[in-house]
Amino acid sequence: MATVLIENLTKIYPPTITYPHRVQALGGVNMSVTGNVFVAVLGPSGSGKTTLLNIVAGVETPTSGSVRAVQDGVPAQVGYVFQEPRLLPWRTVLNNMLYVQDRKSDRSRREAEFYLTMVGLNEVAHLYPSQLSAGMQQRVGIARAFLVNPDILLMDEPFSHMDALTGRSLREYLQRVWLHTRKTALFVTHDVSEAVELADRIVMLRPGGVVFDDIPVNLPRPRHPDDPAVRAVEGEVLRRFDSMEAAVRFGAQAG
Amino acid sequence: MTDVAQRPPAAPGPNDPYGQVPRTAPAQPRPNDPTTFASGFQELPTLPVGDLRPARDAGYSAPRRALRRPWVVQLIAFLILLAVWQYLTVASDRVPSIDNILSFMWTEVTGGSHGGMLVGEFWGPLGLSLQRYAIGLAIGIPAGAVLGLALGTSSWVRGLLNDTTLVLLALPAVVWAFLASLWFGLTSTAPIVAVVLTAIPFVAINFSSGVRSIDPTLMEMSKAYQVSRRNQTVDLLLGGTLPNAFTGVRLAFTTGWNSLLIVEWFGATAGVGWRARFWYDALRYAGFVGWILLFVLLITLLDRLVLRRLERHAFQWNQKPTLSFAEDWGM
Numbered sequence: 001m002a003t004v005l006i007e008n009l010t011k012i013y014p015p016t017i018t019y020p021h022r023v024q025a026l027g028g029v030n031m032s033v034t035g036n037v038f039v040a041v042l043g044p045s046g047s048g049k050t051t052l053l054n055i056v057a058g059v060e061t062p063t064s065g066s067v068r069a070v071q072d073g074v075p076a077q078v079g080y081v082f083q084e085p086r087l088l089p090w091r092t093v094l095n096n097m098l099y100v101q102d103r104k105s106d107r108s109r110r111e112a113e114f115y116l117t118m119v120g121l122n123e124v125a126h127l128y129p130s131q132l133s134a135g136m137q138q139r140v141g142i143a144r145a146f147l148v149n150p151d152i153l154l155m156d157e158p159f160s161h162m163d164a165l166t167g168r169s170l171r172e173y174l175q176r177v178w179l180h181t182r183k184t185a186l187f188v189t190h191d192v193s194e195a196v197e198l199a200d201r202i203v204m205l206r207p208g209g210v211v212f213d214d215i216p217v218n219l220p221r222p223r224h225p226d227d228p229a230v231r232a233v234e235g236e237v238l239r240r241f242d243s244m245e246a247a248v249r250f251g252a253q254a255g
Numbered sequence: 256m257t258d259v260a261q262r263p264p265a266a267p268g269p270n271d272p273y274g275q276v277p278r279t280a281p282a283q284p285r286p287n288d289p290t291t292f293a294s295g296f297q298e299l300p301t302l303p304v305g306d307l308r309p310a311r312d313a314g315y316s317a318p319r320r321a322l323r324r325p326w327v328v329q330l331i332a333f334l335i336l337l338a339v340w341q342y343l344t345v346a347s348d349r350v351p352s353i354d355n356i357l358s359f360m361w362t363e364v365t366g367g368s369h370g371g372m373l374v375g376e377f378w379g380p381l382g383l384s385l386q387r388y389a390i391g392l393a394i395g396i397p398a399g400a401v402l403g404l405a406l407g408t409s410s411w412v413r414g415l416l417n418d419t420t421l422v423l424l425a426l427p428a429v430v431w432a433f434l435a436s437l438w439f440g441l442t443s444t445a446p447i448v449a450v451v452l453t454a455i456p457f458v459a460i461n462f463s464s465g466v467r468s469i470d471p472t473l474m475e476m477s478k479a480y481q482v483s484r485r486n487q488t489v490d491l492l493l494g495g496t497l498p499n500a501f502t503g504v505r506l507a508f509t510t511g512w513n514s515l516l517i518v519e520w521f522g523a524t525a526g527v528g529w530r531a532r533f534w535y536d537a538l539r540y541a542g543f544v545g546w547i548l549l550f551v552l553l554i555t556l557l558d559r560l561v562l563r564r565l566e567r568h569a570f571q572w573n574q575k576p577t578l579s580f581a582e583d584w585g586m
Contacts, residue, residue: 090497
């Protein structure tokens with residue numbers, strides 16, 4: 001069983017030439033994710049969501065605190081869907097999939113084709129990324145993340161650069177593949193509707209990278225954004241954000 | 256569809272105070288009309304298929320269209336060059352005529368004599384030059400690639416050798432040619448060394464800038480996926496470096512050839528450069544110009560028939576030429 005255990009995680013970026021001040025991206029985050037759950041990390045811009053995922057993926061190092069991403073006691077394999085597709089422009093779709101595989105065997109090729117089929121792209125496996133639309137490229141990114149058979153799936157606002165219709169269609173693709181695999185997923189977003197539609201649990205961050213709430217979403221799947229139950233949860237999430245903002249404003253005034 | 260004549264007359268309105276915009280009646284759904292949807296929305300009528308030629312050719316007469324063909328333009332430029340050459344031939348006895356050059360070179364190929372001087376050394380000098388050139392590039396390009404990859408991937412190596420490499424890059428081919436002649440004398444080593452030393456900085460600097468131009472987000476992605484070192488080297492590093500590397504290799508091919516010619520001109524007893532100088536010293540301008548033209552022809556053919564085709568194959572994903580001697584003219 002995959003587990004992500006985050007303890008007192010802090011990340012402070014040092015001053016730079018363009019911004020000569022220290023920036024606290026994460027301020028002592030504690031959370032744990034265990035089992036085949038889909039957890040959304042929800043927060044406004046500047047709340048350290050991407051930093052949190054980058055540290056879990058090992059791309060960045062924390063200033064203090066610890067992150068353990070393990071599968072049955074050994075370091076977990078991570079699949080990462082980035083905000084932008086991050087495909088090698090000089091490799092075909094299929095070769096981009098195989099890039100993350102250690103061995104380019106017939107089996108890995110068949111697996112790559114399977115996941116491309118799951119996201120409806122088996123017909124374009126021989127094309128280059130520049131020949132695909134932005135939405136199709138992001139679908140390749142999703143398929144690639146599942147191809148490595150990840151213990152933990154990390155997704156950093158993967159649909160934020162898409163128009164509403166493409167984003168909706170991609171959410172459907174993601175739900176379909178996730179329901180098939182049921183991987184432990186950590187999904188970062190600033191879109192409340194997206195979080196409620198996809199997640200089993202919503203962890204809410206406020207600016208400065210502090211967890212202030214954690215809401216379970218016990219709704220049947222697949223979910224539809226127009227479903228009244230989904231809307232009710234959205235309303236509850238927004239209400240809690242408003243309360244947090246009011247509390248922060250009040251605290252600032254009192255201070 | 257409502258005919259224009261049946262449309263209601265234009266009348267002033269809030270957005271059209273002068274009544275200039277003709278009003279059209281809303282489309283009415285018609286039964287059994289495949290272009291009409293049930294909602295009443297009517298599909299736009301299909302426009303007649305017109306001229307499907309590219310826009311740049313549309314509207315030109317047939318002769319003008321022909322004049323816009325790249326190969327026709329190239330042919331015209333070649334004919335103009337020949338005409339100018341022929342005029343200079345008539346105007347000055349120092350410029351050999353084209354037929355004189357061709358005849359001289361043919362005699363070089365087949366054997367024979369020109370004005371009592373035995374000629375017929377064509378394949379020997381040409382083969383020797385090509386051999387030296389190939390050996391020089393076979394050493395210079397991989398050496399430059401290794402140096403370039405080291406410069407691109409290691410800040411320590413960059414700090415140590417980047418400035419030196421830039422200085423070497425700034426040295427013209429003729430300097431390498433003279434240095435190689437001084438060091439190795441009238442041997443085959445001098446031209447080979449000159450080609451190697453000319454090629455290395457061009458290849459190294461371009462490989463290095465290619466490595467550093469790789470999108471850092473792709474490296475982050477590779478780190479997150481724990482991509483194997485082999486895949487990172489082959490797919491990310493070499494794949495991402497390829498456009499710049501190709502530029503470096505093409506520059507190495509051209510400058511290496513120049514360098515070879517200069518060394519052979521001044522410090523060799525055989526080769527294309529030596530043969531050109533031989534006829535220059537003998538005041539046989541046809542032979543001198545013929546060998547120089549052969550030199551230009553060979554490097555042009557190499558670029559067009561080999562390098563550009565390789566480039567096209569390698570850059571199917573981009574289709575932007577890295578460096579060309581001419582625009583893409585369909586070769």
